Amino acid sequence: MTKLICVIGATGNQGGSVARRFAQDPDYKVRGITRNPSSEAAQALVSEGIDVVAADLDDPPSLAAAFEGANLIFSVTNYWEPFFRPDCRQKAAEQGISCRRYAYDVEYRQGKNIADAAATVVDSLVENGFLVSTLIHAGKASRGKFKELYHFDAKADIFPEYVEEKYPKLAKKMSCVHTGYFMTSYRILPECYFAKQADGSFQTRFATVPNEPTFHLDVNTDTGPFVYAVAQMPPGKTYMACGTICSWTDFSATWSRVTGVPASYKQVTREEMMEAVPDRMLAEETTDMFEYTSELGYAGGAEVLLAEDLRKAGIECPMTSLEDWMKKHDWSDVLNK
Numbered sequence: 001m002t003k004l005i006c007v008i009g010a011t012g013n014q015g016g017s018v019a020r021r022f023a024q025d026p027d028y029k030v031r032g033i034t035r036n037p038s039s040e041a042a043q044a045l046v047s048e049g050i051d052v053v054a055a056d057l058d059d060p061p062s063l064a065a066a067f068e069g070a071n072l073i074f075s076v077t078n079y080w081e082p083f084f085r086p087d088c089r090q091k092a093a094e095q096g097i098s099c100r101r102y103a104y105d106v107e108y109r110q111g112k113n114i115a116d117a118a119a120t121v122v123d124s125l126v127e128n129g130f131l132v133s134t135l136i137h138a139g140k141a142s143r144g145k146f147k148e149l150y151h152f153d154a155k156a157d158i159f160p161e162y163v164e165e166k167y168p169k170l171a172k173k174m175s176c177v178h179t180g181y182f183m184t185s186y187r188i189l190p191e192c193y194f195a196k197q198a199d200g201s202f203q204t205r206f207a208t209v210p211n212e213p214t215f216h217l218d219v220n221t222d223t224g225p226f227v228y229a230v231a232q233m234p235p236g237k238t239y240m241a242c243g244t245i246c247s248w249t250d251f252s253a254t255w256s257r258v259t260g261v262p263a264s265y266k267q268v269t270r271e272e273m274m275e276a277v278p279d280r281m282l283a284e285e286t287t288d289m290f291e292y293t294s295e296l297g298y299a300g301g302a303e304v305l306l307a308e309d310l311r312k313a314g315i316e317c318p319m320t321s322l323e324d325w326m327k328k329h330d331w332s333d334v335l336n337k
């Protein structure tokens with residue numbers, strides 16, 4: 001019998017990839033969830049044969065209705081929209097809190113709404129039917145040293161923490177999928193990823209030690225196949241979606257090999273990294289992340305299953321390497337700056 005998967009964030013990077021992968025399998029019916037079914041991204045899904053319904057993560061009844069009859073749910077929450085939106089920054093100022101904290105509150109509340117709504121359909125979910133995109137709890141992994149890595153903790157405080165505490169039955173049907181650094185993320189921190197030098201070469205500069213291996217994900221191509229593979233596993237496991245694990249030194253060397261342009265990696269101080277990012281709040285949130293990953297690793301020491309583990313279990317899990325992604329990517333915006 002056909003299974004219904006409800007996909008949050010279907011108009012976005014992670015959810016779009018998930019919706020499209022499941023839609024390729026005639027055993028699944030895909031229901032994409034969006035605030036605005038008439039947007040270009042939503043209409044693109046419709047033209048590909050994917051159902052689209054309206055719901056808002058801030059409107060619990062709309063979410064419960066969107067999940068009706070679900071056999072699987074893919075969940076993703078977006079820290080960065082409330083972080084960047086000018087009206088949210090205004091509200092944060094009115095509340096006397098930073099936009100970092102404000103975005104934590106929004107992401108936490110929306111994650112909680114997802115979990116509450118998913119709990120209302122727990123009986124119709126398959127054994128491994130609650131597939132959630134999340135990250136490690138930096139505060140706990142660092143034993144309180146990193147207290148303000150909000151875009152990690154907002155996710156982890158709900159997935160798995162809140163779900164396990166409040167909904168044990170739902171927790172039994174959950175898989176946690178952590179996502180590596182999106183390969184496209186250089187656009188958020190252009191001056192840290194690719195600082196152009198006077199001699200025409202480029203330098204990648206983060207507050208991370210040069211040799212710490214980290215996870216890199218082609219989010220638009222690979223989230224779907226990864227989550228589709230995870231759905232074939234038993235529930236209760238934690239994963240890291242990525243196509244390549246390498247240090248920032250290797251990242252830079254790969255980029256140089258692909259583009260033919262000299263490049264190197266330099267570990268910079270907190271102050272130097274902060275200076276390179278014009279938006280002060282973004283500088284603080286991301287510098288914390290690069291310092292945290294330097295000390296504890298991106299997964300904070302958690303045991304995470306990788307694509308190769310899914311393959312060892314006999315499940316197909318094609319992933320894009322950083323080098324292959326870099327080869328097909330148009331670098332003119334970086335090279336011509």
Ligand SMILES: NC(=O)c1ccc[n+]([C@@H]2O[C@H](COP(=O)([O-])OP(=O)(O)OC[C@H]3O[C@@H](n4cnc5c(N)ncnc54)[C@H](OP(=O)(O)O)[C@@H]3O)[C@@H](O)[C@H]2O)c1
Pocket residue numbers: 008009010011012013014015033034035036039055056057058076077078079080081151179180181182183185
């Ligand atoms: N950048 C990185 O390297 C990296 C690495 C790991 C994890 N992450 C995490 O990835 C997350 C973002 O994922 P993404 O890139 O897939 O997001 P995205 O492409 O920006 O898409 C966000 C999606 O969420 C939906 N959405 C947002 N607010 C909603 C609401 N109130 N109600 C219903 N739907 C809502 C949007 O739908 P509509 O607009 O159509 O309503 C859209 O489909 C962030 O939390 C970030 O921390 C990023």
